[in-house]
Amino acid sequence: MWSFMLQAKKIPVSELENFKGIVAEDVVSQSRALILPRGSNLSWLSSSAIQRLSARLALEGVENISVYLDDVDLSIEPLEAGNEPKLPVKQINKTLVHQTIKQIGDLYNRLASGEVASDMYEPLFTTGRILAQEVTSSDVITLSLAKVKEKDEYTFVHSLNVALLSGFLARRLQGNDKSLIEDVVIGGLLHDVGKAKIPLEILNKPGPLTDEEYAVMKQHPVLGLEMLNEAGINEETILSVTSYHHERMDGKGYPCQLRGNFIPFVARIAAVADVFDAVTTSRVYRTAESLYFAVSLIIKETNKHFDPKVARELISALGLYPPGTVVELSDGSTAVVISSNPGDLLRPVVLLLYDSEGNLITQSHPIDLKGAPNLYIKRVTGNFNK
Ligand SMILES: [Fe+2]
Structure with missing residues (x-):
């Protein structure tokens, strides 16, 4: 039901307005100037911007451009003019976003009120498998680009994005192992589940946390592991993502100060996804600039915080050029x-x-x-x- 097709097709510039998709190859003028880089998402352009683009392309002697077409509804929240992301990131199906966020919210509420029934995780496991299918059927990063309106919703949208990005990276780095990707995605959905037990005044505090508050916040991976154990969830990948997504390559993370290869690989993937999404969401909006900022931060922190293999994969998936x-x-x-x-x-x-x-x-x-x-x-x- 939610499978998207991605295929590159030559589109005459005069018909650009009728097609939405991601530019598959750099568009270059006859004088060899780059007009439209590959990865530009036509779906985010207003129709007047598309008309201006078509006119410019025609003027430069470009007849066709190669576009990855997709049939996705890309209009959760139209972006304001001038804020179009220029990187290949695709919006995931809106219904699926709402369903996932509601299920994560329900789970957190039930956990916060002390419930321990193991069947309350089942809806999220089912949704996780559908999301894994989405991730596997797309060649570009798929995220929820929806604006977070409610403060309380932030953790849920963030968990969805960590799930999607971790699944995407796991497939690129570890091959098309269906059950591994499913567990990575479910692990992403549940990675911060321990926060259900963190007091809301700490979780949603607008300013910086005091040392004491930060110490409480840092308990969430261990609390999460305890909750999953209590529910009888024993898939190692899911437990690793939840327990170790805040470990760092230099051994300065938490809760166990694991170093380098001692951190399970799936947790090293989730660590990159976690920071990438947190940085892009906390900035004004997911503009190309905020994505660049997040990528710059990840490049800077690679080796100290992140596994270079994972960081490199993310950067190249965004169409950027890491060293080497x-x-x-x-x-x-x-x-x-x-x-x-x-x-x-x-x-x-x-x-x-x-x-x-x-x-x-x-x-x-x-x-x-x-x-x-x-x-x-x-x-x-x-x-x-x-
Ligand atoms: Fe976390």
Whole structure:
């Protein structure tokens, strides 16, 4: 019922208005200027913006553009003009969002009032399996982009997004193992379930927490594990995500100060998803800028906080270029990305490997693409680290 089809199709620029979807390939003018980067989501553009775009493309001599079409209802909350995300993130089905959030809310309420019946988790397990199917059928990150109107709802929408993003990353990193992805998604839905037992005045406190309050807040992974144990839930993946999503690679996380590979891999995935969603939601809205900010933070914190393998997967899924990515530049040469510009992740610093004729460059020096307006990344051709 909720399966989305994704296929790239050539669309004549004169008919752009009739199609919604994500741009599959960079659109470049005859003079080799980048007009529309791949990953741009046409669905977020107003019809007047689409008309302006069509006119510009026609003027530049572009006849067709390649678009991943989808049949999803993308209109939970239309974005304000100028706030269109430019990254490939897709809105998940609205009905499914509401159903999941309601089920998480019901569960939290029942847990907060002291109920321990194991069957109260069942609706979320069923929904988790449907969400896992959604994640598996999409090549782009699927999230709930809905605005959080109620303070109390934040944890529920956040849990849904951690579930979706963790499932997406698990599939890319661990292959298409259906039951693993289902458990990662269900683990994401339940990862903060211990917060049902944290007093609301701490959970929803608008200002910074005192040391004592923070110590209470930090109990939520252990409380969550206890609650799942009480309900007889024993899937290791679900328990790992709930217990260890606040551990850090440098051993400075909580509750167990586990380090590096001692942290279960699924929890390292959830840690990236947790911070990515928390940062984008706490900023004004999920604009492209807030996504870039979140990605910049993750790049900065990789190794100390996050598993580099997981962070790299997220960044490349967003169409960005982490260090080690081998790219073809607009002049036909091949280069490897050596560092990211946090302010402009689409224009990293690169080192040339081959010239446009395919000759190996032996004496290369770094080129900061931010300072080279005529040179841009055309496509990714490989990864040095793989
Ligand atoms: Fe948490």
